Amino acid sequence: TIHLEDSTIQSSLSPEEARRVWSHYETVTRDLSLSLTEQLRLILAPTLATKMRGDFRTGKRLNIKRIIPYIASQYKRDKIWMRRSVPSKRSYQIMLAVDDSRSMGESGSGQLAFETLALVSKSLSMLEVGEISVVGFGNTVRVAHEFDKPFTNEAGVRILEQFGFQQTKTDVRKLISESINLFREARNQSSGAGTELWQLQLIISDGICEDHDTIRRLVRQAQEERIMIVFIIIDALRGSSIMDMTQAKFEADSTGSMKVKMERYLDGFPFGYYLVVSNVRELPIVFSTALRQWFAEVVDASG
Amino acid sequence: MSTDPTVAAESPPGAQVKVQFITSHADISLPENTGPILVPTHLRRYGLSSIINHLLASEKPIPFDFLIAGAFLRTSLDEYLTANGLSSESILTLEYVRSLIPPLYLASF
Ligand SMILES: [Mg+2]
Numbered sequence: 001t002i003h004l005e006d007s008t009i010q011s012s013l014s015p016e017e018a019r020r021v022w023s024h025y026e027t028v029t030r031d032l033s034l035s036l037t038e039q040l041r042l043i044l045a046p047t048l049a050t051k052m053r054g055d056f057r058t059g060k061r062l063n064i065k066r067i068i069p070y071i072a073s074q075y076k077r078d079k080i081w082m083r084r085s086v087p088s089k090r091s092y093q094i095m096l097a098v099d100d101s102r103s104m105g106e107s108g109s110g111q112l113a114f115e116t117l118a119l120v121s122k123s124l125s126m127l128e129v130g131e132i133s134v135v136g137f138g139n140t141v142r143v144a145h146e147f148d149k150p151f152t153n154e155a156g157v158r159i160l161e162q163f164g165f166q167q168t169k170t171d172v173r174k175l176i177s178e179s180i181n182l183f184r185e186a187r188n189q190s191s192g193a194g195t196e197l198w199q200l201q202l203i204i205s206d207g208i209c210e211d212h213d214t215i216r217r218l219v220r221q222a223q224e225e226r227i228m229i230v231f232i233i234i235d236a237l238r239g240s241s242i243m244d245m246t247q248a249k250f251e252a253d254s255t256g257s258m259k260v261k262m263e264r265y266l267d268g269f270p271f272g273y274y275l276v277v278s279n280v281r282e283l284p285i286v287f288s289t290a291l292r293q294w295f296a297e298v299v300d301a302s303g
Numbered sequence: 304m305s306t307d308p309t310v311a312a313e314s315p316p317g318a319q320v321k322v323q324f325i326t327s328h329a330d331i332s333l334p335e336n337t338g339p340i341l342v343p344t345h346l347r348r349y350g351l352s353s354i355i356n357h358l359l360a361s362e363k364p365i366p367f368d369f370l371i372a373g374a375f376l377r378t379s380l381d382e383y384l385t386a387n388g389l390s391s392e393s394i395l396t397l398e399y400v401r402s403l404i405p406p407l408y409l410a411s412f
Contacts, residue, residue: 102392103321168390208341210319240338247319247341248354260357265341 018160022153025118029280036123036284043292044129055079092130092198093147093186096121097175098163099205099234100136105165109206109234114163115280116204116232118156120287125151130198131186134159137175138167147186172209176218176229183227199227200294207233207242207269207276216270230290231274232283242266243276318344320380320391324355326399331365333358339394344381348402351376355399366402371395 013021055066059081066080098117104110117134124132134145144162145155183199190197201222209215222229235242245265250258273294275286321339326332333355342354352367359365369376376383376397384391 102390106393168392170392208321210317244336244338245321245341246338248343248357250343250350250353258353260353262340262357 013161013164015157015161019157021114022118022157022160025114026122026153026156029115029119029122032281032284033119033122033126036119036288037126039284039288040123040127040129040291043288044127054083056081056083059083091190091196092200093133093183093190094124094130095133095135095147095179095182095199095201097135097137097179097201097203097205098144099138099170099203100163100165101138101167101170102165103170103206103208104234107206107236109236110163110165112234112236112277112280113204114160116234116277116283117159119280119283120202120204121151121156131190133182133186135175135179135182136163137171139169139171140167141171141175141178143182148189170205170209172203172205173211173214173218175203176215176222180218180222180225180227183222183225199225201227201229203229203231203271204234205231206236207231207266207274212268212270219270219272228294229271229273230287230294231269231271232287233274233276235276235278241276241278318381318391320344320384321394322380323394323396324358324399325396328400331355331359331399331401342380344384344391345379347379348376351380351397351399352402367399368402370398370400 055063057079061082063080063082066077069077070080096117098113099109104113121132121134131147132145132151133143133147135141135143142162144159145151149155179201183201187197187199219229233242243266246262247265247268249261249263251261253259273290275290277283277286319341322342323339324333324337337358340354342351346354348367348369351369352364355367356364371383378386380395383389384395389395
């Protein structure tokens with residue numbers, strides 16, 4: 001596992017404060033996290049259930065598609081039955097990546113990020129579907145909780161101690177490239193041959209990042225390694241929403257002189273799956289909707 | 304950093320900073336709901352002027368001067384941030400005014 005040192009990161013909370021703050025976030029999100037857990041259970045359950053499939057001479061249920069060929073073949077093609085297939089074992093590795101840069105603190109997104117972290121991590125650990133890790137990112141990427149450690153209350157407190165929203169850059173490119181390495185390592189260390197491992201990264205950030213083209217390439221690379229990335233944009237900027245944010249670009253026109261071009265910031269956003277959340281109460285719904293969509297696609301793709 | 308006095312022609316990926324443009328002159332003010340805009344940090348007065356002119360859809364470009372915290376911006380945004388110990392994580396409030404004094408005249412003072 002990679003642990004990067006960064007002298008600019010300072011824990012802003014004492015252990016006692018962190019304990020108090022974590023239990024506060026857990027309390028304010030308790031009902032929401034129960035509701036999210038229930039929704040996720042509904043989403044995950046069908047993926048764990050057995051399926052009727054196959055072409056057999058005997059079985060539990062008739063395969064309707066085989067009936068006409070069966071009759072047409074003078075009852076020779078008689079593999080018309082389906083059987084319940086052995087469920088494939090699935091395990092999950094879910095990484096929560098929390099933006100620790102200064103813009104989070106300045107826009108008031110930090111608190112919402114902590115609530116989101118408490119809500120999502122609690123729900124995922126209640127589901128007991130797999131391993132959870134937490135990383136912080138800004139100038140650098142640091143692991144605040146490792147996949148192979150249990151996610152206890154104590155773990156939550158220790159994670160909080162590591163966030164100060166003081167980092168002076170938001171290097172999402174570095175986050176994605178280092179996350180891919182972390183996921184590779186975790187995949188290699190995960191136990192159980194024949195187990196299908198699903199890897200998911202949830203990024204919790206105010207969404208302001210640079211170098212969209214490189215990030216887009218890295219997101220594609222992650223996808224090729226079957227790592228799903230969902231970007232949760234915390235939209236707490238006072239007075240203006242990221243939905244209305246624009247960016248000024250300079251492009252050369254036909255005569256070679258530079259012309260201003262205004263673009264909607266989110267139009268160039270490099271993540272295919274993103275949600276914009278301005279209130280933690282919206283999170284269970286939007287988050288479970290996004291996950292349901294993802295699982296549906298993966299289940300479809302894996303037949 | 305480019306020393307090109309016009310808009311530096313550096314292609315992205317470049318650093319950006321969130322800027323809130325304000326002015327006290329009604330005739331050159333931006334639409335009321337204009338929020339923070341992400342702009343390249345290598346911009347100087349000239350590049351920032353082109354953005355305001357673009358937003359105002361001015362037929363003839365108006366030269367603007369920019370003030371941050373009451374002082375005229377005479378460097379790139381990047382140099383300003385560094386000199387003042389700021390990072391591109393903050394929102395910069397930039398006040399713009401019509402540039403009244405031609406640069407040459409100013410230089411002779
Ligand atoms: Mg930031």
